Amino acid sequence: MDVNGFQVLPSQVESVRLIFKRHPDIAVEFRAKNQHLRNACMDFLLSLIETMCQSLEDLSNEDLVEADIALTYLKDAGFKVDWLEKKLDIVKDKKEKEQSSLARLQEMEDSLLKLKQHCSDLDALVEKEHEELSDTRTPMSFDDVV
Structure with a gap:
């Protein structure tokens, strides 16, 4: 299904719509025109969000390092994800407090x-x-x- 120019699975439609509703400018500077790359980047974004929603017990420090790398990749691709970076910082702080x-x-x-x-x-x-x-x-x- 198409959501704001991204082909997503039916199970992802509501999540992607919510992302665009709360962050309408997220893909304004996104440069990829190839639909496969667009889909891959959206899947990457959704996977990152799912990772951040895991319990702290299930998240390792390595997972958080990889989440940082994923976030950098999304920013480099043109996604405006400052809001997500702030949330990731909160998760990292919580993980540090947990430890x-x-x-x-x-x-x-x-x-x-x-x-x-x-x-x-x-x-x-x-x-x-x-x-x-x-x-x-x-x-x-x-x-x-x-």
Whole structure:
């Protein structure tokens, strides 16, 4: 189906229409006249957007580097994608925060594990001390004395 001069699959029509609705000047400077190249670039744009919509857990740092490369390619092809660049920066910032948070969380879990072990060790010492105190307090029997 044709959407603003781009041949797209029926499953892509709504997405492409929404892109053009929100960013009507996206393809004003797009230079490719060959329909196959036009389609390939639109597929590339849609794939980049899909990548950015993945959960942070599924996105690797390498994926984000490749997304940067893809964005540069789209800009070089003539797409006006400043809005997408800002969104990619947000995703990269979130990924960085996620990684920092994961590192802090791991440190806290390690500390908590050590504290739990320390508490367990102290519980055992307290129990042993109670037993020794109980033995100490036990009065001697007549047989013990005689």
